Amino acid sequence: MPGHGAAYFGKLAFGLVVMFAILAGLQAAPRRSRKIIIAFFTFLGGLYFALEFFYPAPSGENFLTGYQPLVAGLGAVIGSFAIGLGVFSLVQLHLRTLSRLRPGWGYSIVLLVSFVAMTVFGLMNEYSPNATVIPTVGGLWQSQNAHGMFRFLFSGGLSNLGSATFSIIAFYIASAAYRAFRLRSIEATLLMAAALIVMVGSVSFGTALTAGIHPKLTDGSENPWANLRIENIAQWLLMEVNTPAQRGILFGLTLGLLATSLRYWLSLERGAYFDKEL
Amino acid sequence: MQHASENWWVSGLVVLLSLIIIGKVLSAQRGRVPFIRRIPGLNAIDEAVGRATEMGRPVMMVPGISGLDVVTLQALSIFSYVARAVARFGNKSIMATIDPIVTGVAEETLRDAYADAGRPELFEEGDVRYLTGQQFAFATGVAGILIREKVAASFLFGAFYAESLIFAEVGQQVGAIQVAGTTQTNQIPFLIAACDYVVIGDEFYAASAYLSRDPTLLGSIVGQDYCKLLLLGIILIGIISTSLLTLIHGGPVAHLLHTLVDFLKVK
Amino acid sequence: MNSTLWNRLQTIDRRIIYAVLLLFIIIPLFIDIPLPTYPSKQSQDFYDTLEKVAADKGNANKIVIVNGMWSPSTRGENQWQAEALITHLMQKHLHFATLTFDTQNDTVMQTSVVEPLAKKYGYVYGRDYVNWGYRPNAVYVITIKGLVTNIPGTIKKDAHGTPITSFAVMKNVKTRSDVAAVVDITPVESTETWLGLFEQNNSPPYLFAPTAVMAPTYYPYLDSGQIQGMLTGIKGAGDYEGLLHTKSFGSRIASALSLVYALIILLVIIGNVGHFATRAAKRREAS
Structure with a gap:
């Protein structure tokens, strides 16, 4: 990396060695002590956040607040190791598919080529963006540098593919609505009526339908009939029917989150990753 | 609110709620095991896995698209149960992940579940597939697996966002029985439209309790x-x-x- | 024969639905269909809140934080919300800082939205606005927490590596009290962190621009006043453009949206006509 000397890489190597030593030690430890070690560090990790929150902070900060960047950094380091693990697993799987010519091996070629191209041009874009990667060939094409190739792959490829996949949802919504919205029961009828009102009330053609009902009377006072404007009915459904339901679900979810977090933090949970089967 | 000292009343309430939960957990651990009602969607797990086995087609599991957080861990504990059902039936399961850390934990979960069901040999390295870290690339990856592997049962549990309908609708297109559950309430309408069974709201957190009776x-x-x-x-x-x-x-x-x-x- | 026809109405090939839908989306993009626009209450509140922020003289040296959690994948909705928002901020001469926790957001936000509009409205980088840049999602919560008491210490450098204290726009921006408003443009869950860790007594105003599917979940926060205005997907962007009198893509796609909704309603009706007619035919056959 530009601007980083031998000391930087030395620290990096030292960090790697320490990390692998910890992992090896944890693997070698007996199952029972491993569980204690994991429970201890899990508790320690959670304890920092709990103490930082509950310790009085009259000026907005307490003695633990300053360590937040350090804790964030630790999280980022663990995450970085995991990314390497994920990439390794991904490449290994597709190389195996390719070597055994399993069904769909063509997709593995596409993945591996894309992976290598994005990695190479991504790194070149960072360190030598002006390096020519494709030379000019006669009148066929102009030369292209690493930055241009990266932009081509990122903006022209990745970004557009992401947008295209997101847009597929519109098609799926239409076909799912067509298939699922059948008046099979009173509940289904109510659900569909509400859905249709909200849909109509949120677009121009729908609001135009009841635009004739003026919000104000000729004397300037509120027109009570304006409540029947489609967008007002839709708004009523969203605020008075949807909101309490959402709030109820939100209470349940938040309590579920609190309970699960407590179980994990205090190692009350049992499961595959807690050394005892469910 | 950054610190408890800004509002001791709310902070005290959080502590009280935590104490109630911990108290009930400890009391249950000492033998006072309570009863909880049935959750219909979860009863369908065995039916879906059995049907997939009859058809000779695999079972797909997607633990959402967030990292290793409480929601994903909860999803994995549900999948531990699904994987044991898969192993009991002698079928094959595939789990697609978007997060590298989740991938490692998911592999452990599946391997242990297969071993617990007495069929450790059924677990293969490629059963848990890390596809990508990008939301919509992941969505296309999962859709591809659903179609290519002709999945007969699909389980979607975890944090899902806009891509939820892609999973559910493609699953529906390939004729898979689908059971889903998410903490993202805005995705529930889409899952209801395309899945056979949906676990709603905090039923998601109750699911592992219901399945394991722990x-x-x-x-x-x-x-x-x-x-x-x-x-x-x-x-x-x-x-x-x-x-x-x-x-x-x-x-x-x-x-x-x-x-x-x-x-x-x-x- | 008739029962087959009714049955067909229930089982239209999804490819036909997709093709018709495609036409309903594409046509309004090329042919202007003049449909009247009525801004929703949430869009109006969004606009009014920023108008109030701009009218308050005390906000002259404060900044609006624009948090972008979106990537190019959802630009169909979020980019047009962002464009209308930045237009409004520039029209009202409000200072702002952009911030993101998505790897792809920074490039698309700066090159497609902020830079072209800065040229148009004569906004100068460092004097009128600043780009705080990208932070990894792993530090999202801690970054938002840090902004409350120490903005320069939390952000330190802008997207180009320059210390933020060197910019004129950041001269008086030290803590939460120097923030005029927070605008969150997002396709993912990010609100609770701002509301829970940054906001105090609903101040500074928190404005929200989610994708359309997310919107219903956030009505409890609108009801409680914690979210003070919301742009619902592309419809919200279209409303906002209408309020700003700067009709752009958001307004054009709003017409397409109207037609698509009409199509979905039509499909639902067709499906139900088929459903009831088939059921009636079966009953007749049984009797």
Whole structure:
């Protein structure tokens, strides 16, 4: 990396060695002590956040607040190791598919080529963006540098593919609505009526339908009939029917989150990753 | 709110709720195991896995698109149960992940579940597939697996966002039985439209308790319900006090009600 | 024969639905269909809140934080919300800082939205606005927490590596009290962190621009006043453009949206006609 000397890489190597030593030690430890070690560090990790929150902070900060960047950094380091693990697993799987010519091996070629191209041009874009990667060939094409190739792959490829996949949802919504919205029961009828009102009330053609009902009377006072404007009915459904339901679900979810977090933090949970089967 | 000292009332309430949950967990662990109602969507797991086995087609599991957080861990504990059903039937399962850390934990979960069901040989390295870290690239990857592997049962549990309908609709197109559950309430309508069974709201957190009948989890669910009762009580006090204030103006009762309402307001 | 026809109405090939839908989306993009626009209450509140922020003289040296959690994948909705928002901020001469926790957001936000509009409205980088840049999602919560008491210490450098204290726009921006408003443009869950860790007594105003599917979940926060205005997907962007009198893509796609909704309603009706007619035919056959 530009601007980083031998000391930087030395620290990096030292960090790697320490990390692998910890992992090896944890693997070698007996199952029972491993569980204690994991429970201890899990508790320690959670304890920092709990103490930082509950310790009085009259000026907005307490003695633990300053360590937040350090804790964030630790999280980022663990995450970085995991990314390497994920990439390794991904490449290994597709190389195996390719070597055994399993069904769909063509997709593995596409993945591996894309992976290598994005990695190479991504790194070149960072360190030598002006390096020519494709030379000019006669009148066929102009030369292209690493930055241009990266932009081509990122903006022209990745970004557009992401947008295209997101847009597929519109098609799926239409076909799912067509298939699922059948008046099979009173509940289904109510659900569909509400859905249709909200849909109509949120677009121009729908609001135009009841635009004739003026919000104000000729004397300037509120027109009570304006409540029947489609967008007002839709708004009523969203605020008075949807909101309490959402709030109820939100209470349940938040309590579920609190309970699960407590179980994990205090190692009350049992499961595959807690050394005892469910 | 950054620190408890900004509002001791709310912070104290969080501590109280936590104590109720921990108390109920400990009491269940000591033998006072409570009863919880059935969750229909989860009863369909065995049916879906059995049907997939009859058809000779695999089972797909997607633990959402967030990292290794509480929601994903909860999804994995549900999948542990699904994987044991898969192993019992002697079928094959595929799990697609978006997060590298989740991938490692998911592999452990599946491997242990297969071993627990007495069929460790059924677990293969490629059963848990890390596809990508990008939301919509992941969506296309999962859709591709659903189509290529002709999946017959698909389980979607975890945090899902806009891509949920891609999973569910493609699953529907390939004729898979689909059971889903998410904490993202805005995705529930889409899942209901395209899946056979959907676990709603905090049923998601109750799912692993229901499946495992583990006292710790059952105690936790009951603790949560007590907490809900407490919150409902506070809400009712707030509603009654505010309503009474519209009728009573002045005097010691109104003063008391004002103090109570002010106290309950979150600053 | 008839029962087959009714049955067909229930089982239209999804490819036909997709093709018709495609036409309903594409046509309004090329042919202007003049449909009247009525801004929703949430869009109007969004606009009014920023108008109030701009009218308050005390906000002259404060900044609006624009948090972008979106990537190019959802630009169909979020980019047009962002464009209308930045237009409004520039029209009202409000200072702002952009911030993101998505790896792809920074490039698309700066090159497609902020830079072209800065040229149009004469906004100068460092004097009128600043780009705080990208932070990894792993530090999202801690970054938002840090902004409350120490903005320069939390952000330190802008997207180009320059210390933020060197910019004129950041001269008086030290803590939460120097923030005029927070606008969150997002396709993912990010609100609770801002509301829970940054906001105090609903101040500074928190404005929200989610994708359309997310919107219903956030009505409890609108009801409680914690979210003070919301742009619901592309419809919200279209409303906002209408309020700003700067009709752009958001307004054009709003017409397409109207037609698509009409199509979905039509499909639902067709499906139900088929459903009831088939059921009636079966009953007749049984009797």
